Amino acid sequence: MTLDANAPAPHAPPIRTDVLIVGAGPVGLFAAFEAGVIGLTCQIVDALERVGGQCIELYPDKPIYDIPAITSCTARELVERLLAQCKPFDVPIHLEQRVETLEQRDDGRWTARTQHGLVFDVAAILLAGGNGAFVPQKLTLAEAAPLEKRYVHYSVPRLADFAGKNVVVAGGGDSALDWALALRKVAARVTLVHRRAGFSAADSSVERMRRAVDAGEMDFVVGGIAALNAKDGVLRSLTLRQIGGEVELEAEHLIALYGLVADLGPIAQWGLTIHGGRVDVDTSNYESSRPGIFGVGDIANYPNKQKLILSGFHEASLALRKAYAYAYPDKKRVHVHSSYDAKLAEKIGAAC
Numbered sequence: 001m002t003l004d005a006n007a008p009a010p011h012a013p014p015i016r017t018d019v020l021i022v023g024a025g026p027v028g029l030f031a032a033f034e035a036g037v038i039g040l041t042c043q044i045v046d047a048l049e050r051v052g053g054q055c056i057e058l059y060p061d062k063p064i065y066d067i068p069a070i071t072s073c074t075a076r077e078l079v080e081r082l083l084a085q086c087k088p089f090d091v092p093i094h095l096e097q098r099v100e101t102l103e104q105r106d107d108g109r110w111t112a113r114t115q116h117g118l119v120f121d122v123a124a125i126l127l128a129g130g131n132g133a134f135v136p137q138k139l140t141l142a143e144a145a146p147l148e149k150r151y152v153h154y155s156v157p158r159l160a161d162f163a164g165k166n167v168v169v170a171g172g173g174d175s176a177l178d179w180a181l182a183l184r185k186v187a188a189r190v191t192l193v194h195r196r197a198g199f200s201a202a203d204s205s206v207e208r209m210r211r212a213v214d215a216g217e218m219d220f221v222v223g224g225i226a227a228l229n230a231k232d233g234v235l236r237s238l239t240l241r242q243i244g245g246e247v248e249l250e251a252e253h254l255i256a257l258y259g260l261v262a263d264l265g266p267i268a269q270w271g272l273t274i275h276g277g278r279v280d281v282d283t284s285n286y287e288s289s290r291p292g293i294f295g296v297g298d299i300a301n302y303p304n305k306q307k308l309i310l311s312g313f314h315e316a317s318l319a320l321r322k323a324y325a326y327a328y329p330d331k332k333r334v335h336v337h338s339s340y341d342a343k344l345a346e347k348i349g350a351a352c
């Protein structure tokens with residue numbers, strides 16, 4: 001498994017592989033393993049900066065009880081196990097890459113492009129995009145957009161960018177608390193702003209934050225952000241709405257961590273038949289209305305679809321068998337049970 005979050009070199013040739021897996025949630029990760037078992041090469045892209053989809057973004061520490069043969073494991077452990085399972089196939093994973101366009105060429109293969117310029121040349125596409133790409137929930141204030149990236153941020157790519165600065169972190173979830181705690185070590189001042197005194201973060205994070213506030217290492221202010229005050233295009237302060245009225249809080253940078261929202265986004269423009277934000281598929285092979293594009297996991301729509309991880313595993317397994325026919329139209333694939341697959345045993349044995 002190779003994690004790659006970098007932009008491609010200019011004019012880099014398209015990356016040629018059998019299958020492009022869109023989404024590194026649990027279903028996309030299992031699909032990468034299954035592709036290797038079947039004899040297909042693949043690469044994964046995900047819009048987020050980390051793998052795991054909903055498991056990591058929404059409930060990393062919650063136990064899951066309905067994965068076959070695993071009595072109980074947290075969502076984070078499941079993702080770690082899935083990564084370990086596909087490790088022998090060394091599948092490249094391109095993070096922070098949202099697939100934007102998809103075009104079918106005259107030779108039947110597909111060209112897929114991401115927003116940061118990666119180009120793929122593939123025989124089939126496996127959409128394991130869940131409810132769509134997760135994107136940060138942004139501030140609705142009109143003055144936020146022109147300040148975005150320089151003074152208003154929705155993620156923290158590098159702590160060092162905030163060294164010696166007066167930073168406000170807004171939000172009450174794990175992300176907001178964890179980043180506020182991390183930033184207090186490099187920033188001149190960190191203030192956590194949340195609209196109420198209660199948090200949706202883990203109790204341990206809340207406890208650490210309160211200890212840091214008591215120790216004078218950071219501040220915590222209850223209030224909603226009513227306005228951003230900038231002069232000459234530079235953020236100077238925030239206006240906070242509180243029960244007693246409005247107050248002004250000096251800030252050089254605002255990091256708003258209000259969570260993520262799913263957005264089907266570009267997938268909706270690819271000419272697929274879509275109902276209720278999900279891609280219609282044929283349950284014999286999970287192929288969409290466009291041959292060569294498959295929908296598996298939560299993004300798949302068919303009668304009686306259950307949004308369960310185990311359903312997605314089954315769907316991916318069948319879809320990839322059909323994808324094989326696109327990648328190797330002249331070859332007949334002979335099914336071998338994994339327990340009798342000597343090549344697979346050797347590969348997995350060597351990687352363990």
Ligand SMILES: Cc1cc2nc3c(=O)[nH]c(=O)nc-3n(C[C@H](O)[C@H](O)[C@H](O)COP(=O)(O)OP(=O)(O)OC[C@H]3O[C@@H](n4cnc5c(N)ncnc54)[C@H](O)[C@@H]3O)c2cc1C
Pocket residue numbers: 022023024025026027028045046047048052053054055058059063064065066097098099100128129130131132133134265266267296297298299307308309310312
């Ligand atoms: C709180 C909670 C508890 C749950 N508990 C259980 C449980 O106990 N058991 C169970 O079976 N299921 C459970 N589920 C459901 C389960 O998490 C989902 O069924 C599962 O995550 C679906 O996996 P997926 O890989 O299809 O999609 P996701 O996990 O949603 O991952 C999709 C990925 O695709 C990426 N993506 C989308 N579009 C693009 C694009 N254009 N370009 C690049 N990347 C893109 C997204 O960024 C995301 O990372 C639970 C869900 C929730 C919210």
